[in-house]
Amino acid sequence: MSILIIAEHSDSTARPSTLNAITAATKLGSDISVLVIGKDVSAVADSLSKCAGVAKVVVADKAEFEHQLPENTASFIASFAKSFTHIIAPATAFGKNLLPRVAALLDSQMISDVIEIISADTFKRPVYAGNAIATFQSSDALKLLTIRTTAFDPASTTGGSAAIENADVSSVTAFGKSKFVSAELTKSARPELTAAKVVVSGGRAVGSKENFAIIEKLADKLGAAVGASRAAVDAGYAPNDYQVGQTGKIVAPSLYIAVGISGAIQHLAGMKDSKVIVAINKDPDAPIFQVADYGLVADLFEVLPQLTEKL
């Protein structure tokens, strides 16, 4: 077993999703290499070399890899990865964009969104919006997996002392038919939604973009990330990247507080693995109460300020 992890990073730091991928890799074996691909990424390589469980960090640093466009990185990864048995990336927007392109170049039928590693060739993944769990056995020699980050604890960022090597990138050329134009990242002092210990989410009942401040106030009191249901995002109350659900972010915090969210299957698929779920909703028959550990049937505009004040 030799496992290659494709690190997700922001040029300067590794994203927490990379730590989840390392833990997934440890379920397969101990020969774990992490590939850091990008431009000016030595700080990322340094930090990952200290992570428990990592045997080797390989750095592919080249100007052509800036912004990590999959057209530029996938062919390099495909040529580099041939000697491995498994390639793992997190099932985030980054991994979902990149890994299928690598898999097709390697003629391997990758497995998306793995939640459990049964053996070297057998994996569980949710299908039908999480309404069924399928077990798949792969016959491909080289297996590519994206892993659902919430299904694997983050690896420790200390205790490791992996060797750092530079990959030969001399023959890398730019694909040329795609280029990065711009990025608009939501600026927030709050923790990242998928990594937060506490998440407070608002739904359609919040009623407006202005009213969403009531959700944010509670979140800030708890040091929590802010999420939203698809209905709230579609109505323009919250930005797109707040969306929790099958087609948005999958979260599994210690505490998930659903405010004014009815609990559509789509939303439940994104948060039902949370440790403790609190639901606050005016409608006593809202489906969210069927999964909530603690339900409060009340008008959110009355109880949320109280909750924020008393915590």
Add this chain to the structure above:
Amino acid sequence: MKILVPVKRVVDYNVKIRIKADQSGVELTNVKMSMNPFDEIAIEEAVRLKEKNIATEVIVVTIGPAIAQDVLRTAMAIGADRGILVTTPLATDLGGLEPLAVAKLLQKLVAKEQPDLVIMGKQSIDDDSNQTGQMLAALLDWPQAAFASKVEKVGDALHVTREIDGGLETVEVATPAIVTTDLRLNTPRYASLPNIMKAKQKPLETIDSATLGVDTTPRLKMTALTDPPKRSGGIKVASVDELIAKLKTEAKVI
């Protein structure tokens, strides 16, 4: 610009699925089937590009059993010009035709039709893989713009805004290119009755997948399909004070 839009027939998103007793798959008999919602967005986007005179022809293709032609008629009622049905005996949801095989079949159709743009859903809501578009881009050596929330023609290229974790990213891709759609790219229109009638007259070609020279043998074996772990509901609390007390002393999460 010629646009090819692959679409898939899936269990309607409002249906609560049932797993077969022998765990071999999801019960599809007498279950309402519809076009995959992300693919409807793809068709809508292609038709809008045609209405802006950017696209000249919109071709819709599906791979599945003969009855899958109903999603082609739906796509043609929205505004696609013609349809191609690629028939396969394999299941298209789970344990049958896999994303890599679909991408290879589509590669053959792209070679035949020579589109300048392929727009497709980012994932189907049955197997939820989110792979086919990116795989097709790799096989064709084309640029890819996955999870699009906005598509604009700028000169000879496309500027595509993509939904990423933490916000949005805009990339420029030269055509021919692959775009996969995210939820907020557009809101698909309802087909009008006259357009539904007109769609019945539009050309529909049928191709047997076996004639396309692609090995579609599954690489994965589905060995089990089970219900997800059930989460049982908890208790109702009467007040904010009780809620805070429970979270502090019972759940110990704050």
